[in-house]
Amino acid sequence: MKIADHPPITLCMENFSELSRRAQVPKYNRAELVPGIVHFGVGGFNRSHLAVYLDDLLHHPAEPRWGECGIGLLPGDLKIHQALKSQDYLYCVLTRDASTRDLRLIGSLTEHIFAPAAQEAVLQRLSAPECEIVSLTVTEGGYFIEDATRRFCTEHSDVLHDLEFPLSPRTFLGYLASAAERRMRNGGKPFTVMSCDNVQGNGEIARQALVAFATLRNDKLGAWIEANVAFPNSMVDRITPATTEEDRHSINAAFGIVDKSPVVTEPFRQWIIEDSFAGARPRFELAGAEIASDVKPYEITKMRLLNGGHSTLAYVAAVLGYTLVSDAAADPLIHRLVQTYLEETTPAVPHIAGLDLNSYKASILHRFANPTIRDQVMRICSEASAKIAKFIMPTVPELLKQQRRPRVIPFVIASWLHAIRGRDDRGNSFTIADASGHLFTEFLAQGGGNAKLALNATSVFGDIASQSTQFVNDVQQNLDRLRKDGVYAGITSVIAS
Structure with a gap:
């Protein structure tokens, strides 16, 4: 089929059959996915990396049906929230280099919640028993750890806000502390916090930040998190520049697909994950990740x-x-x-x-x-x-x-x-x-x-x-x-x- 002979189509499940003629599409039943991973920071890198590994894993029919629920913390996340919601949380990944141009639709993202408008919905998703892993791409500054001293910044305005208003957090720390407190009080199982930020010792930094924050709220909560929540370190790598309007036009012109929020990336990818989880985890190694004792x-x-x-x-x-x-x-x-x-x-x-x-x-x-x-x-x-x-x-x-x-x-x-x-x-x-x-x-x-x-x-x-x-x-x-x-x-x- 010549794409130029057909009008562009909007990316959504209603057009799935036609989309399958224009790009690689998920070959699993998205309705069966369970949001076992809740991810803070569904930007380009998360959608070119973790979500793609998960999409690959879902093509192994015998594997559990892990899905990803995305959380947008910042006011600027409203745009991507609206784009993804209008597309039934489908999006394109265009992988390219000098000799390759490959477009695929990713279906592993099952939901995206814009946190500033739905704080309780985020807390409920984090507190739900099916949530086994909370993953993060919040950038280094999002952990509030001072670079030179490695001190947790207790005086930061967002930290102080979340300590004072635990039911309306601004940070991932506020949300995780409140969700962990609900699990602790209800006898629920702990989750794993899996940082995917490009920071050395990212799991250790996530642990330091969350334990420090939770302890400021409640000594008992801080101790429960320290004893029960797992924080595996990981090393992530995939060059994923910001998507441009030119990229959107290119996908439309070459494939006849209108995607409001595509991701453009390189063929190379790498993910090394420390084997340290509090509960169940996807077998990411089947999708090319490496599970290691020391990252x-x-x-x-x-x-x-x-x-x-x-x-x-x-x-x-x-x-x-x-x-x-x-x-x-x-x-x-x-x-x-x-x-x-x-x-x-x-x-x-x-x-x-x-x-x-x-x-x-x-x-x-x-x-x-x-x-x-x-x-x-x-x-x-x-x-x-x-x-x-x-x-x-x-x-x-x-x-x-x-x-x-x-x-x-x-x-x-x-x-x-x-x-x-x-x-x-x-x-x-x-x-x-x-x-x-x-x-x-x-x-x-x-x-x-x-x-x-x-x-x-x-x-x-x-x-x-x-x-x-x-x-x-x-x-x-x-x-x-x-x-x-x-x-x-x-x-x-x-x-x-």
């Missing part, structure tokens, strides 16, 4: 190679005037820089049985170069202080312990210090969003040329300024070269060293 080695590998590689690319790309990650990755010198960074960092990643590091590193380079994802350089540059502290700097002491002198990492730091001036090589201005940018006000005020002044920011760089004169000197030399000779000369020098 930390996978987290370290991803952060130091993938996330660190992203940062390595982004800072030089910003100064060179690139907008898209894929365009920067296609630049031969930047490609070589990232490749050299990955090789330098490899001795500082843990051994994982069965993981081919060479293949993993090759996949990183391939993913960065995917021209269809259109990931933004400035997205990767944002919050660079926190990213450098977590993704780049922990590698340095590991290499120094092995008597290895980092060559690329000092250049990455220098390229970031060069980038925060906010000017590219063409004279255009740009702004890098960074909550910790104030730490470098004095560095910039003095001309942006004194690397040690910047490296004294211990919340970002630790004690490296006092512990390694060589590292400081290497950063300074790279910064001097960038300022004098430009980015390409700097890259050429570092990859030749």
